[in-house]
Amino acid sequence: DARVTQTPRDKVTEMGQEVTMRCQPILGHNTVFWYRQTMMQGLELLAYFRNRAPLDDSGMPKDRFSAEMPDATLATLKIQPSEPRDSAVYFCASGLDTLQGTAGELFFGEGSRLTVL
Amino acid sequence: DAKTTQPPSMDCAEGRAANLPCNHSTISGNEYVYWYRQIHSQGPQYIIHGLKNNETNEMASLIITEDRKSSTLILPHATLRDTAVYYCIVRRKYSGGGADGLTFGKGTHLIIQP
Numbered sequence: 582d583a584r585v586t587q588t589p590r591d592k593v594t595e596m597g598q599e600v601t602m603r604c605q606p607i608l609g610h611n612t613v614f615w616y617r618q619t620m621m622q623g624l625e626l627l628a629y630f631r632n633r634a635p636l637d638d639s640g641m642p643k644d645r646f647s648a649e650m651p652d653a654t655l656a657t658l659k660i661q662p663s664e665p666r667d668s669a670v671y672f673c674a675s676g677l678d679t680l681q682g683t684a685g686e687l688f689f690g691e692g693s694r695l696t697v698l
Numbered sequence: 699d700a701k702t703t704q705p706p707s708m709d710c711a712e713g714r715a716a717n718l719p720c721n722h723s724t725i726s727g728n729e730y731v732y733w734y735r736q737i738h739s740q741g742p743q744y745i746i747h748g749l750k751n752n753e754t755n756e757m758a759s760l761i762i763t764e765d766r767k768s769s770t771l772i773l774p775h776a777t778l779r780d781t782a783v784y785y786c787i788v789r790r791k792y793s794g795g796g797a798d799g800l801t802f803g804k805g806t807h808l809i810i811q812p
Contacts, residue, residue: 626799690741
């Protein structure tokens with residue numbers, strides 16, 4: 582089964598440390614999305630890419646968060662420096678957009694649970 | 699994107715049909731209705747989507763009213779494994795290709811009772 586793979590699954594770190602989360606989208610998909618989930622805010626869209634180009638990162642705190650796609654098989658979300666309020670589950674999702682405009686579904690990974698002490 | 703309104707929680711007996719309502723009164727012509735669900739501690743899972751016609755797949759049926767201002771997701775024979783948070787989302791699709799990200803609300807917590 583094709584699936585979105587995220588690493589690490591769990592990460593505990595101390596305030597001020599750099600955190601990098603990685604995502605391998607499904608082979609052939611051309612869109613990648615990063616979401617953050619907390620009990621208080623629910624699922625929030627942080628950023629998304631199409632064909633490796635960032636299209637929307639308006640939901641992402643710019644001062645400490647950055648998202649990149651070094652190549653088509655890897656997306657990264659980096660937090661530097663991390664703060665306790667960044668504690669959340671971070672989900673990556675991928676999908677396939679087409680020129681025919683077919684509305685496609687998104688496939689989500691299992692998430693990376695981040696705890697910042 | 700149009701906003702959606704869902705009841706915060708619902709119960710359903712195992713083996714019965716679960717009918718989950720969603721209001722999206724400000725939906726526009728190029729917006730699809732999507733349903734996802736999230737089982738505890740897992741990533742959201744796609745269920746079904748539609749534009750204006752009713753849709754059915756192996757997981758569920760989607761009934762969209764003629765004015766498209768509301769829809770109902772139907773799980774025909776609910777099992778305990780269907781206990782999850784169900785999200786109704788409207789999402790734009792551009793005819794030239796591409797679409798926006800999904801914007802999740804609070805969803806409906808569906809509890810299937812044995």
